Amino acid sequence: MAEQPSQQQFQSSPSALVSDGRCLTDEVRHQFPTLHQHVHGQPLVYLDNAATTQKPEAVLQALDHYYRCDNANVHRGVHALSERATWAMESARDSIQQFINAANREEVIFVRGTTEAINLIAHGIAESILQPGDEILISAMEHHANIVPWQLVCQRTQSVLKVIPMLPSGELDLEAFPLLLSSRTRLLAVSHVSNALGTVNPVAKMIAIAHDHGIPVLVDGAQAVAHTPVDVQALDCDFYVFSGHKVYGPTGIGILYGKQVWLDRFPPYQGGGEMIRRVSFDHTEFNNLPYKFEAGTPAIAEAIGLGAALQWFSHFRQHTLWEHEATLLYQLHAQLKAVPGVKIIGNAKEKTAVCSFTVAGIHPHDLGTLLDHSGIAVRAGHHCAMPVMDFFNVPATVRASVAIYNTTEDIARLINGLEQALEFWQ
Amino acid sequence: MNPELKQLYQELIMDHGRQPRNFRVLSPCTHKQQADNPLCGDQLTLYLDVKNGVVQDIAFQGHGCAISMASSSMMTQEVKGKSVDNALALFKKFHQLIMSGESAEDMGRLAVLGGVKAFPMRVKCATLAWHALEHALSANDGQAVTTE
Numbered sequence: 132m133a134e135q136p137s138q139q140q141f142q143s144s145p146s147a148l149v150s151d152g153r154c155l156t157d158e159v160r161h162q163f164p165t166l167h168q169h170v171h172g173q174p175l176v177y178l179d180n181a182a183t184t185q186k187p188e189a190v191l192q193a194l195d196h197y198y199r200c201d202n203a204n205v206h207r208g209v210h211a212l213s214e215r216a217t218w219a220m221e222s223a224r225d226s227i228q229q230f231i232n233a234a235n236r237e238e239v240i241f242v243r244g245t246t247e248a249i250n251l252i253a254h255g256i257a258e259s260i261l262q263p264g265d266e267i268l269i270s271a272m273e274h275h276a277n278i279v280p281w282q283l284v285c286q287r288t289q290s291v292l293k294v295i296p297m298l299p300s301g302e303l304d305l306e307a308f309p310l311l312l313s314s315r316t317r318l319l320a321v322s323h324v325s326n327a328l329g330t331v332n333p334v335a336k337m338i339a340i341a342h343d344h345g346i347p348v349l350v351d352g353a354q355a356v357a358h359t360p361v362d363v364q365a366l367d368c369d370f371y372v373f374s375g376h377k378v379y380g381p382t383g384i385g386i387l388y389g390k391q392v393w394l395d396r397f398p399p400y401q402g403g404g405e406m407i408r409r410v411s412f413d414h415t416e417f418n419n420l421p422y423k424f425e426a427g428t429p430a431i432a433e434a435i436g437l438g439a440a441l442q443w444f445s446h447f448r449q450h451t452l453w454e455h456e457a458t459l460l461y462q463l464h465a466q467l468k469a470v471p472g473v474k475i476i477g478n479a480k481e482k483t484a485v486c487s488f489t490v491a492g493i494h495p496h497d498l499g500t501l502l503d504h505s506g507i508a509v510r511a512g513h514h515c516a517m518p519v520m521d522f523f524n525v526p527a528t529v530r531a532s533v534a535i536y537n538t539t540e541d542i543a544r545l546i547n548g549l550e551q552a553l554e555f556w557q
Numbered sequence: 558m559n560p561e562l563k564q565l566y567q568e569l570i571m572d573h574g575r576q577p578r579n580f581r582v583l584s585p586c587t588h589k590q591q592a593d594n595p596l597c598g599d600q601l602t603l604y605l606d607v608k609n610g611v612v613q614d615i616a617f618q619g620h621g622c623a624i625s626m627a628s629s630s631m632m633t634q635e636v637k638g639k640s641v642d643n644a645l646a647l648f649k650k651f652h653q654l655i656m657s658g659e660s661a662e663d664m665g666r667l668a669v670l671g672g673v674k675a676f677p678m679r680v681k682c683a684t685l686a687w688h689a690l691e692h693a694l695s696a697n698d699g700q701a702v703t704t705e
């Protein structure tokens with residue numbers, strides 16, 4: 132794994148995204164139109180980035196340009212617009228390939244998002260591999276999107292779902308993990324970063340151990356791509372999936388990276404146009420990768436938008452970016468802890484971007500409403516991770532999550548809003 | 558804090574939110590109804606003891622925000638002793654109150670929950686227990702109700 136700066140390094144010095152000695156935070160914020168508005172009479176502080184990030188001008192312009200100038204269906208017209216649309220979408224695939232460092236562009240499949248990617252893999256494994264009594268191993272901190280598809284598949288194939296337990300720190304139990312790998316384990320599916328806790332799981336290590344047992348690994352990168360370096364070849368994961376909308380791109384588009392050997396082995400997920408080479412009523416020959424898994428007219432604008440998002444994002448010095456976010460997270464922790472009644476949920480050594488907490492005497496939902504009235508957007512709820520809530524014995528948490536455009540000022544506003552809310556609540 | 562918030566979190570609501578009345582298991586009972594709000598994870602179980610067409614006793618347990626706790630608590634107080642028909646009629650009026658903010662004349666203290674109308678995201682918190690009541694009294698099929 133690439134170096135995650137430790138939180139202690141940053142103390143509470145104000146964080147400004149600095150690149151080549153220039154302060155970039157203002158410049159970055161300037162590129163996000165949604166950030167410049169008032170909510171309930173207060174300037175917006177957006178700290179719900181783990182749900183979805185805001186979109187920079189570069190992405191808005193790419194979407195706008197496609198619809199204004201190049202709008203056509205892809206891979207099927209001989210006319211100029213279709214050629215341009217096809218070129219733009221395939222260039223986006225190249226940008227994404229580069230971004231995650233996939234070996235081949237054919238291994239980068241456009242899907243609707245993380246959820247669809249996991250369902251596609253679950254379908255592929257169920258159809259090509261799973262036998263009754265086989266096992267799928269997930270972890271105790273998965274998003275529902277990495278639980279429910281496996282439950283469905285296990286029911287259908289009479290396989291067994293096993294779960295790597297979690298420690299009170301919000302880290303996976305790495306001593307228990309290898310003991311759960313058996314001769315019947317057919318896949319390990321684990322999140323890179325937990326959306327409810329912010330824990331960065333040691334996926335590289337876990338992949339190496341799983342591979343020692345000949346077990347392929349799916350990494351749910353939904354919360355990771357915007358906050359940690361991702362190199363699928365270095366990780367050596369068999370599948371890596373993420374959603375465009377959590378990394379400054381549009382909704383409705385996501386990526387399934389899969390090693391070619393696996394994707395070749397899987398049957399198609401959906402049938403239709405684009406995914407075929409030749410169709411007659413007796414027989415259909417499927418198209419090559421990646422098109423075999425891209426039935427129907429794809430989300431063309433969104434794919435182009437995602438390519439633009441990742442290109443835009445790649446322009447930042449990555450290390451500077453991680454430091455910026457680590458500083459904000461450190462400040463978030465330190466300042467929240469100082470507020471009476473606050474309990475941080477999830478205290479892993481390696482965390483990124485996400486801080487979940489509860490406050491004694493006030494339900495997260497009420498706190499969310501009060502903060503909203505101070506212009507502060509946070510998430511209150513179970514974060515689609517009910518088993519995590521059960522583990523920590525809380526019905527819900529408040530979750531503040533940072534992104535590239537957040538500032539030390541935003542954290543201060545959150546703390547101030549929290550103090551005001553608690554005063555009101557007395 | 559702004560006036561809408563003050564309207565939402567009135568003293569009566571805060572009081573019931575902190576110390577919900579009839580917050581216990583009712584046993585024996587004639588109706589037991591579970592209700593979930595999957596969006597925020599609120600869960601409650603409503604217990605009713607109905608005899609001769611009258612709600613003799615009513616209680617609930619569960620967890621949720623101040624709005625859902627207060628609404629449940631006040632509902633149990635209002636419904637206790639009412640006939641099933643009157644309880645169902647009150648459900649309709651309450652629903653009307655939350656959706657329109659307009660209180661029918663005989664709503665009594667329940668009118669304080671009218672402030673929820675200004676908070677569309679919180680409507681389901683206020684109506685969860687009421688949906689459980691309506692379902693228990695009209696369907697009574699043992700199925701959990703959900704706000705979705």
Ligand SMILES: Cc1ncc(COP(=O)(O)O)c(C=O)c1O
Nearest residue numbers: 244245246274276326353354374
């Ligand atoms: C860790 C994780 N996995 C999966 C998902 C599902 O992503 P999507 O809803 O974009 O398909 C999310 C989104 O919240 C997530 O945080």
